[in-house]
Amino acid sequence: MTFAQGEGAGIPPPPPQTLATTMSGVLPVIPTATPGPFAGVETEEGAIVYDGPANPSFMPVNGPATTAINPAAATYIAMLPSTNFDNGTGSTVQGSIMISSTAGESGVMVSVNFTGLPSESEYGPFxxxxxxLPVPADGNCSATLGHLDPTDRGEYYPCNVAAPATCQVGDLAGKHGNITMTNFVAQYADPFLSIDPSSPAFFGDKSVVVHTSNTTRITCANFQMMSASSNGTSTNGSTSPSPSVVPYTGSAAKISALGAVGLLAIAAAIL
Ligand SMILES: [Cu+2]
Structure with missing residues (x-):
């Protein structure tokens, strides 16, 4: 956390690093084309930040994100915890992000309501x-790994807002705008997220992470299902939630898939 906490104290971010092929796991395409070569920054979370212009001709490995008709109405909410994962900014971010679908329609409605963001001029935009991955029980935001990216778009070029289907599906800020104020409220439709657990764009068993501008993870929360219905109406005593929509029930199995690296990260967080 030294880099994260030092940022606000005037310590500069790490110097740009040339991308090595051993790091290509975060990049679908080795960046040699315009405006390369890569001159981004490797952060402590291993995410690549590239501040250059969007590339209108860039296409994810698996093609653009697609839309699909929702099989059910469902609402998920991610409530931020009462304490930050990283307190380097000295300001506790609170609030929630709610995402809901309507049966028979594609895409979702997203409602963001965050308060207590740190100073925009010092740490933003956010x-x-x-x-x-979901946040494990110890609240370690780093264990959520990278962004929901079923199209294998990677981190190189910034999201092109004029072509949101080519952005990472999980890149809400890229597609819909960063948080730029202390108390942030936004509502928007996102055509690419899915409430269908069989879809690679399903978000219901995953998490949301809020960053400072240098990608430090301030806080994070898991999505949990609030309601679901297979026919698009409210559930009642005679209607059980659609079995195709499952709430997040735990992260142990997924975290264990990380093997030694994940266990070390968890151990380090506990220590
Ligand atoms: Cu993130």
Whole structure:
């Protein structure tokens, strides 16, 4: 956390590093084309930050994100915890992000309501994303790994807002704008997220992470299902939630898949 906490104290970020092929796991394409070569920054979370212009001709490895008709109505909410994962900014971010679907329609509605963001001029703007794994019980935001990216778009070029289907599906800030104020409220439709657990764009068993501008993870929370219905109406005593929509029930199995690296990260967090 030294880099994260030092940022606000005037310590500069790490120097740019040339991308090595051993790091290509976060990049679908080795960046040699315009505007390369890569001159981004490797952060402590291992995410690549590239501050250059968007590339209008860039396409994810698996093609653009697609939309699909929702099989059910469902609402998920991620409530931020009462304490930050990283307190380097001295300001506790609170609030929630709610995502809901309507049966028979595609895409979701996203409602963001965050308060207590740190100073914009010091730490902002604040990106936020849906990350690949849920937050484990110890609250370690780093264990959520990278962004939900079923199209294998990678981290190189910034999201092109004019072509959101080519952005990472989980890159909410890229597609819909960063958080730029202390109390942030936003509502928008996202056509690419899915409430269908069989979809690679399913977010319901994943997490949201809020970052400072240097990608340090301030806080994070898991999505949990609030309600679900297979026919698009409210559930009642005679209607059980659709079995195709499952709430997040734990992260142990997924975390164990990380093997020694994940266990070391968890151990380090506990220590
Ligand atoms: Cu993120």
């Amino acid at each position: 990106p936020y994303h849906i990350h690949t």
